[in-house]
Amino acid sequence: xxxxxxxxxxxxxxxxxxxxxxxxxxxxxxxxxxxxxxxxxxxxxxxxxxxxxxxxxxxxxxxxxxxxxxxxxxxxxxxxxxxxxxxxxxxxxxxxxxxxxxxxxxxxxxxxxxxxxxxxxxxxxxxxxxxxxxxxxxxxxxxxxxxxxxxxxxxxxxxxxxxxxxxxxxxxxxxxxxxxxxxxxxxxxxxxxxxxxxxxxxxxxxxxxxxxxxxxxxxxxxxxxxxxxxxxxxxxxxxxxxxxxxxxxxxxxxxxxxxxxxxxxxxxxxxxxxxxxxxxxxxxxxxxxxxxxxxxxxxxxxxxxxxxxxxxxxxxxxxxxxxxxxxxxxxxxxxxxxxxxxxxxxxxxxxxxxxxxxxxxxxxxxxxxxxxxxxxxxx
Numbered sequence: 001x002x003x004x005x006x007x008x009x010x011x012x013x014x015x016x017x018x019x020x021x022x023x024x025x026x027x028x029x030x031x032x033x034x035x036x037x038x039x040x041x042x043x044x045x046x047x048x049x050x051x052x053x054x055x056x057x058x059x060x061x062x063x064x065x066x067x068x069x070x071x072x073x074x075x076x077x078x079x080x081x082x083x084x085x086x087x088x089x090x091x092x093x094x095x096x097x098x099x100x101x102x103x104x105x106x107x108x109x110x111x112x113x114x115x116x117x118x119x120x121x122x123x124x125x126x127x128x129x130x131x132x133x134x135x136x137x138x139x140x141x142x143x144x145x146x147x148x149x150x151x152x153x154x155x156x157x158x159x160x161x162x163x164x165x166x167x168x169x170x171x172x173x174x175x176x177x178x179x180x181x182x183x184x185x186x187x188x189x190x191x192x193x194x195x196x197x198x199x200x201x202x203x204x205x206x207x208x209x210x211x212x213x214x215x216x217x218x219x220x221x222x223x224x225x226x227x228x229x230x231x232x233x234x235x236x237x238x239x240x241x242x243x244x245x246x247x248x249x250x251x252x253x254x255x256x257x258x259x260x261x262x263x264x265x266x267x268x269x270x271x272x273x274x275x276x277x278x279x280x281x282x283x284x285x286x287x288x289x290x291x292x293x294x295x296x297x298x299x300x301x302x303x304x305x306x307x308x309x310x311x312x313x314x315x316x317x318x319x320x321x322x323x324x325x326x327x328x329x330x331x332x333x334x335x336x337x338x339x340x341x342x343x344x345x346x347x348x349x350x351x352x353x354x355x356x357x358x359x360x361x362x363x364x365x366x367x368x369x370x371x372x373x374x375x376x377x378x379x
Contacts, residue, residue, distance in 0.1 A: 006098075006331060009039035009073040011064045011088055012080035014047070015054040017174070019102065020079035023286070025055060027324035030314060034331040035075075041067035064088050068095040075330075078102060081177060082185040086111045093118045093126070100330060102129045103194065103285075105347035107184030112351040116344035126344035127330045130197040130285070133342060133376050134325035135318060136310040137277060137289040138198045141268075142378060144304070145202065149293060150270025156203060156243070158251040158266045160195060160282025162187035165235045166256025168223045179220060179231035186233040188213065189354060192253045194285040195264070197342075197350055199249070200373035203268070206249065206353065208368050209241030211361040217255065239357055241369070253282055263287065272296055275304075288318050312379055329376075340377050349373055 008028060013020040028035045039059040042048045048060035061067040068076055068091050076092035078085060078101040085106050092099045093115070105128050106112040119126035132138060145153065164178045165187040177183045178190075200206070214236035219228045235255030243249050257263070263281035267274060273295040279287035292301035306316070312328055315321040329340035352371035360367045 004335065005033070006035050006074045006334065007038045007072060008035050008075045008077055009041065009059075009061075009067045009070070010037060010057075010077045010079060011041050011067060012078065013040045013042065013051045013055070013057075015051055018079060020077065021051075021055070023320045023323045024077055024079055024100075027320035027327055030320065030324045031327055031331065035327060039067050039070065039073055065091055068092045068097055074098060075100060081183070082107050082189075083177075083183050086115065089115050089126075090118060093122050093124060096122060096124060098125045098127075098330075098334065100127045100129065100327070101344075101347075103347065103350075104184060104189045105344060105351065109348070109351040109355045112344070112348045116348045119344045125330065125334060125341075126347075127326065127333075127341045128344055128347035129323065129326060130194060130342045130346070130350065131322035131326050132194045132198040132284040133201050134312075134329070135198070135284070135289055135322050136306045136316060137291040138202060138284075139310045139378055140304070140306045141275060141277060141291060142202050142375075143310075144275060144293065145268070149273065150268065150275055151272030152270055153203065153243075153247050154269045154271060155248040156199070156250075156266070156268045158195060158199070158249075158264075159261075160191065160251075160253045160264045160284075161258045162191045162235075162237075162253050162255050162282050163257050163263075164190075164255075165217075165220075165231070165233060167217065167220060169220045169229065170223045172222050172227075172229055176229055179229060179233050181233045187253055187255055188234055188237050188357065191281075191283040191285070192237050192251070193350055193354055194283065195251070195253075195266075196353060197346075197373075198284055199243075199251075199266075200350075200353075201375045203247065203249070204244045204375075205371075205373050206241050206243055206369050207245045208366060209239055209357065209360055210366040211240075211357045212236070212238040213358070213361040214238075237357075257281070264289075273298070274301070276301055285322065286319055310379060338377075342376060346374055
């Protein structure tokens with residue numbers, strides 16, 4: 001069977017600085033047998049034309065509405081700021097396009113539910129960019145647990161740093177919106193949630209939890225200046241709970257860059273040993289992960305190289321490898337009717353978990369989690 005080459009239009013592509021340019025475009029170019037990037041749309045025709053000229057993309061549109069209306073585009077990729085997701089994803093789905101949307105899917109649970117329902121109504125595939133789930137180290141970690149490398153899981157602890165919510169911020173025009181909780185792009189909804197998605201694949205459902213969300217910093221300084229901007233997004237996120245009603249889990253994220261400690265430290269302790277994933281920062285979706293393990297009779301962790309089978313024929317590097325691995329799954333789903341990629345429905349489940357965290361923190365309660373997590377199939 002000859003696989004169709006899917007034609008992609010990217011909304012939000014700024015060469016050299018946007019996530020669309022840094023991760024999505026290289027990822028799609030790695031999969032040139034399956035995808036062809038044919039169009040770009042930014043907030044103005046001038047910006048779109050400049051991006052197209054710099055990247056060799058053949059078509060530039062004045063806005064996203066023109067792009068999604070074009071009959072020669074099969075997939076629309078949304079890589080803009082979260083407050084615009086509802087409008088732009090709705091437009092793409094309404095035009096009958098398949099959509100790859102960056103996480104978070106919407107600004108809160110209600111928007112995510114609306115978009116997932118629309119994708120089902122239109123009969124198109126909505127893929128959400130929770131790419132930590134396709135990281136080779138995460139996939140191999142899942143296999144090691146399934147094979148009994150550490151026996152029965154006793155508990156798991158995660159400590160991470162969310163770089164964008166510390167004492168300083170860079171390029172406030174691009175990143176300043178992260179500091180306003182109303183925009184739906186916070187440390188809780190971005191790095192913490194990306195890691196939660198990977199935790200769900202590895203350990204299973206979080207079935208009950210308690211949480212603390214704190215604003216220990218109320219402003220951030222623009223790096224290299226004396227300018228300060230307000231911050232009401234939480235810079236401390238702590239969640240404790242049970243996985244599958246039994247396994248204790250603790251996750252704590254701090255705003256800022258790590259100080260003498262790993263940016264991400266995820267340990268899983270079992271009856272026969274331990275496994276650990278570390279990274280330079282807490283953004284598991286884009287950081288280069290390192291996997292280590294040890295048995296009960298060992299005194300220290302040793303590196304566990306990831307077998308090539310988990311790379312899916314793509315680079316081991318997190319950027320753009322993990323994004324490419326999602327696109328590869330998307331192409332397979334569209335071609336063969338499989339369910340390998342993280343869908344909008346999966347995104348709703350993750351949004352629901354975040355909503356429960358927010359409710360538990362605001363009410364000071366330990367709450368049941370009603371959302372069920374669907375693990376992605378292993379390669």
